[in-house]
Amino acid sequence: MDQLPNYKFVKGDICSPDLVNYVLDTEKIDTIMHFAAQTHVDNSFGNSIQFTRNNIMGTHVLLEAAKIHSIKKFIHVSTDEVYGEGEDDSAPMIEDHVLEPTNPYAATKAGAEFLAKSYHRSFRLPIIITRGNNVYGPHQYPEKLIPKFTNQLQRGRPVTLHGDGKNTRNFLYVEDVARAFDTILHKGSVGRIYNIGGNNEISNLDVAKTLIKSMGLQDRAESLITFVHDRAFNDLRYTIDNTALTALGWSEQVSWEDGLQKTVDWYRNFSHRYKDIDRALVAHPRIESNVTSV
DSSP, rough: OTTOTTTTOOTTTTTHHHHHHHHHHHOOEEEEEEOOOOOOHHHHOOOOHOOOOOIIIIIHHHHHOOOOOOTTEEEEEEGGGGGOOOOOSSSSSSSSSEEESSSSSHHHHHHHHHHHHHHHHHHOOOOEEEOOEEEEEOTHHHHHHHHHHHHHHHHTTEEEETTOOOOOOEEEEEHHHHHHHHHHHHOOTOOOOOOOOHHHHHHHHHHEEEHHHHHHHHGGGGEEEEEOOOOOSSSSSSBBBOHHHHTTTTTSSSSSHHHHHHHHHHHHHGGGGOOOGGGGGGGSSOOOOOOOOO
């Protein structure tokens, strides 16, 4: 890239505006689906400044480049965690609910959303925002709950449940999530926000028990479940309303049972592809920030 006179690249700088502009110029891109983010909540407690740089600054650079290149559609992928802790089923979060993020990761995703909204309002950038439940399925890096528990069990280790294990999450199989994005890309209205949610709200403890049974280890279930100290703050649940998305024709097609079995089967066959994941399998993974406090 150093032979290109009109661009200045900084080695290792993923937020380089010149690098993004170069890609948009040379590849003639007209649509952006912005999935990129640093996502793991545990890591954000030990590395929060890096989350701000990647999730907010990275999004800002991409938005500015999209504005310059007159992108025709920009899908900004956010998370249900920007809503904060959910209430009971009688009051699921709708898209205009006030955002109340409770951890550094969720706060940076909320900040990135506000930037995206401002570019839509100020510059008419054709933005659509999504807020999704937990995604699971093959290929997911083992810092996430389901692949983490699966890999712990494969190694003969007990799963490590935060707190009492009663925190719940709604899990969506990756193929259903892909179908949701395809639907939003082709049928979604610019300026709208769409919740991507399913109907599989399950406690972390029940996820662990189901995985133990699925892997044929139920005779050792008691010894394979351990409880560790909780996060600094751990939202009990997230409840979102997906009416706007279903109105576009999307529906969840993969059952929790089928999706989980497909996922377990994949990790049984292909976990060896991950070279060194020990840091991801500890109870509270941390990738500490290199930034020195002043």
